[in-house]
Amino acid sequence: MTAKALMLQGTGSDVGKSVLTAALCRIAKRRGLSVAPFKPQNMSNNAAACVGGGEIGRAQALQALAAGLEPHVDMNPVLLKPQSDTSAQVIVHGHAIDQMEAADYMAGRDRLMDAVMDSFQRLTSQHDLVIVEGAGSPAEINLRARDIANMGFARHAGVPVCLIGDIEKGGVIASLVGTKAVLDRGDAAMIRGFIVNKFRGDPSLFDDGITAIESRTGWPCFGVIPWLTATATLPAEDAVILDRKQTAAKDTLKIAAPMLSRMANFDDADPLKLEPGVSFQWVPPGQPIPRDSDVIILFGTKSTLGDLAFLRAQGWDHDILAHARTGGRVLGICGGYQMLGTQVWDPHGTDGLSGSAEGLGLLDVHTIMTTDKHITQTSGLCALTEQPVTGYEIHLGETIGPDTANPMVILNHHPEGARSTNGLIEGTYLHGIFANDMFRQAWLSRAGASAQMDLAYNHAVEHALDALAEDVEAALDVDALLAMAQNPGWCG
Missing domain, CATH: 3.40.50.300 (P-loop containing nucleotide triphosphate hydrolases)
Incomplete structure (x- = not known):
């Protein structure tokens, strides 16, 4: 044929x-x-x-x-x-x-x-x-x-x-x-x-x-x-679309996400944007992260060291640290997870720039970039609730440190990601995690969402x-x- x-x-x-x-x-x-x-x-x-x-x-x-x-x-x-x-x-x-x-x-x-x-x-x-x-x-x-x-x-x-x-x-x-x-x-x-x-x-x-x-x-x-x-x-494709800023209701969970210069897999945000009771806002370069944000999410990046420097050039590091000090939640996915640690090393420049830089220090982990890229579809359980999760990983580097003993998910019987002692700072390499309805709704509830959540995301896409x-x-x-x-x- x-x-x-x-x-x-x-x-x-x-x-x-x-x-x-x-x-x-x-x-x-x-x-x-x-x-x-x-x-x-x-x-x-x-x-x-x-x-x-x-x-x-x-x-x-x-x-x-x-x-x-x-x-x-x-x-x-x-x-x-x-x-x-x-x-x-x-x-x-x-x-x-x-x-x-x-x-x-x-x-x-x-x-x-x-x-x-x-x-x-x-x-x-x-x-x-x-x-x-x-x-x-x-x-x-x-x-x-x-x-x-x-x-x-x-x-x-x-x-x-x-x-x-x-x-x-x-x-x-x-x-x-x-x-x-x-x-x-x-x-x-x-x-x-x-x-x-x-x-x-x-x-x-x-x-x-x-x-x-x-x-x-x-x-x-x-x-x-x-x-x-x-x-x-439908899932975002090749460009972030900046929605017109809307005034959020008092009981709306406010999520802010800085737009990194080499941001990758930002369609991880799509299920959150469709969820009732969530006000999701992309923060463009040159603007501060809103102080009334309930959650800040750092999405993936194709150049972790490059975007760490970019993040600091916008002053977003100060916004994120101040948010965390006052009890705000922060989530990092993939490259964003690496940024939340204490240090990122890329000796061979496999992820863009070679060298090293201090991370934001919100998780007690550090990352060493490797020459082999990890690419896989995977499934497992939420470490807190044991709710099933599926997703995929695309990343360079290995992240290790004490906070990995408190993982975010369990994939193929192995712990993955990290959570801070107080549980407010989280990181994971798992993309597509918010497309899992039960996980997403439980995570939003822990973050303070009060609205009824009944979005069936994959059905909505079909x-x-x-x-x-x-x-x-x-x-x-x-x-x-x-x-x-x-x-x-x-x-x-």
Whole structure:
């Protein structure tokens, strides 16, 4: 069996490629097709662990869920995890192979095309349909040479393309028409149609815009998609969205989370944000952590030493220590857990910067970075309540010290994480811990939440994927879009 394939590319970043790929995966699944998502190259510190080890972009894990599949490293064969403004860890088939400066990676990325094609061919041999997601935009023609993420892949694999434009950004006519204008003829010929995304209001008001785009590009429009409210329930993907600050009710539990510069796996916050009785606030750089916070959470980071320095540069260390001194709760997850200890050593620079730094000293533990990354899906029990928990670990380093004798969870019969003597400071390497309903609700109750909590998080995500599929199917000519799919190797 060889699957048919189609590719979604965008006029820019954040136009909705990931969400629409998930929607099409769920639509195809509901139609009885065996469908799989695929992203040749992704750049994100928001990652997911796969069964059997290895990591992929979190967006591809959500797309796998939409398709009814377990996440697999073939769904995202090349993942770049930024460690500084100019360097990244390079993950191939789920495992780190190098740390590279951006210029060096760009000069040699075409050497990874074989790895990309190996994964793509395995997926196409196992499914009826593969939905491919591009990265950034094909209009970045300065990056076209040696490209493996957009038209470089589409041309090499022979996969037709649908182009997505974001009307919310403004200038969607110019962005779609302009993309056609800057592409060479061979690349432009791969595009078989376009979609206008994130429309608010009456879509008939854009009929003349559709006509203008079609006449100037020769591409048909597959539909105008409205703003999709279901996305608010789905796990965060590649960027933290700062919600408008709202005044919290008096009995609301206030949770604040500083936005670290290399923050990773921040979708750990999503179940908390949906929980009734919780007011969750991201704290952007340059702003103090609110003094009336009940809980402060430090999420993961791709560079613990780098973000320790960043945290101190914002003055957040003073806010966190003052909060703890007055009896406030603090939780650290993964890199945030490492920061709460007394010391972090990274002698080989495996997590970004080499060297060492004092931690916040709120937990009596210390961390030594190792060269081996621990990546696994896992399960166990809450150490306090014995409630079941599942999640995943993606981290470098080993954390040891007296407070680990008072663990946060028990995973595979082994203690994991640490709690302070008074129980108010906690740390764990377990991502996805708040997706466990019983654990989350008991943890929030201990933190002081008083509202009735009945959120079934995983059910809510599944319901949101169904709603997403229904809304997209109502707005698109899905039959025409899926008919565009071709067997790989067809280049028109």
